Amino acid sequence: MIKMSKASNIQVWQYITAILLIFFLGFHLAERIPQITGLTYHQSLDAENVYHNYSSYGWALWFLAAIALFHGLNGLRGIFLEWRQGKTYTLTVNALFWIVYLALLGIATWTVISLPALG
């Protein structure tokens, strides 16, 4: 049975993932800043550079996807749970949250694990 999550739990997880995102997303965005990388924004998205990023720290990109998706979908869950209340409604929102989260995390995991070698 899916446990009813307390509003305070949702908020605490938002704070924890937010703190992690400051570092991981900050690093990810810094990879696109020409003054830091020496590459233009579009050069930083070239296949060679992206492949280099994945092969150097694919685990960090996977972890970033895991916490960013959790933070975003958990925030959306909070908005939906504020909108309406009720046991069935809450369970449905919580179940949808986990289904969408695990599906998207599955895609991210597939990306990192099965990334083909460059040409």
Add this chain to the structure above:
Amino acid sequence: MSGGTLKKNLPGLLQASLNPWLVRIKDHPERLAFILHRVTGVIIILYLMAHVYVTNTPTRAGWEAWTQVMAQFGNNIWNKIGEWIIAGCVIFHGLNGIRLLLVEFFGIGVGRPVHPKPPYRPVSLYAGQRLMLLIVFGLAVIGWVWAGLIIFG
């Protein structure tokens, strides 16, 4: 909340939670920040879902497909405008999120509790968190302009 009650309250809910232009923001920038935080958050999660799918392109269809997709993004002005809007959302949401962490999670800038005295201005309207809020708005504008220079440059 029953269906009837929801229908009755929906206009107020939309006005209070979703539409920043309908809310009186004079003397209430916190309210504007709250609404923008939500609106930008929803935009970002929609983008993130698409981002996770697009970054799967090399695995799904190979690196040539990735190069084609990136060329499409790089050559289309509307895609660049979309990226710039997303960048603005991320910058504001991130900066305001750091402010919220400092104020709500670490209790920084909330001021000391005081006895209520006329004209009953709450500490939140003049203590450190108001200054932090103004800094967030200022830095978000600067950051958004900078992101525009990077994306369109």
